Amino acid sequence: MRRSTIAVFLRKRVIRFLLIIGLIGFGLVAVTADYTVVPLLGGLVRTTRVILDAGHGGIDPGAHDRCGVLEKNITLDVVLRMGDYLALHGVPVEFTRESDRDVTGEEIPGKGRHRRDLEGRLKIINRGTVGVSVHVNSSGDSDEHGAVVFYPKDSEEGKRLAEAILQKVHKVQSLNHTYVVPRTNLYLLRASNVPTVLVEMGFISNPEDKRKLQEPAFRQQMAVAVSEGILQYLEDKR
Numbered sequence: 001m002r003r004s005t006i007a008v009f010l011r012k013r014v015i016r017f018l019l020i021i022g023l024i025g026f027g028l029v030a031v032t033a034d035y036t037v038v039p040l041l042g043g044l045v046r047t048t049r050v051i052l053d054a055g056h057g058g059i060d061p062g063a064h065d066r067c068g069v070l071e072k073n074i075t076l077d078v079v080l081r082m083g084d085y086l087a088l089h090g091v092p093v094e095f096t097r098e099s100d101r102d103v104t105g106e107e108i109p110g111k112g113r114h115r116r117d118l119e120g121r122l123k124i125i126n127r128g129t130v131g132v133s134v135h136v137n138s139s140g141d142s143d144e145h146g147a148v149v150f151y152p153k154d155s156e157e158g159k160r161l162a163e164a165i166l167q168k169v170h171k172v173q174s175l176n177h178t179y180v181v182p183r184t185n186l187y188l189l190r191a192s193n194v195p196t197v198l199v200e201m202g203f204i205s206n207p208e209d210k211r212k213l214q215e216p217a218f219r220q221q222m223a224v225a226v227s228e229g230i231l232q233y234l235e236d237k238r
């Protein structure tokens with residue numbers, strides 16, 4: 001190598017070294033900026049996989065307003081935002097769906113489709129260590145509004161996860177129930193092998209909730225709140 005070549009070579013190495021140092025520095029600042037993250041990096045993250053389930057999808061629109069506002073689109077958007085947030089905080093995440101489809105893999109309407117869809121979701125949730133299913137509510141009473149967090153009755157861990165999420169959600173959305181609600185008849189919660197909760201973010205049948213659910217800023221707030229609840233639960237579990 002000629003001297004000038006060596007100089008270029010060394011300069012490249014120095015630049016690469018500085019880049020790496022810079023990235024590590026940036027990472028440390030980003031991490032220490034949020035106190036909930038530091039303990040997670042100790043090892044819990046390696047054994048954690050959060051499964052995010054966007055309710056409905058494909059031929060199943062979920063709750064809707066008859067004017068094109070569909071639950072399936074709102075839940076997918078919020079869940080993808082949650083994935084970004086949790087990944088930024090170093091938490092491994094898997095989705096039951098990342099596009100507008102149901103989880104049967106077939107999308108064949110008719111008898112059994114809904115059950116096959118739920119079974120598809122359950123299979124993915126059971127691959128993780130924590131499951132969170134995100135939904136939008138609907139009611140015949142347009143005054144009914146606010147968030148609800150369901151957990152499987154008789155699941156202490158599920159209840160803890162639900163409570164951690166409810167506390168954070170309360171900061172950005174009114175509550176339909178000020179306490180977490182046990183359920184026995186929700187298949188996804190009843191049949192999952194890991195702590196799993198279902199978050200209803202608000203009512204599409206309530207004008208104020210519907211307006212909020214259509215706003216990207218509100219969806220981001222909800223995504224951060226539910227994610228912060230998950231982070232809090234993981235931290236408390238240590």
Ligand SMILES: [Zn+2]
Binds near residue numbers: 056
């Ligand atoms: Zn739903």
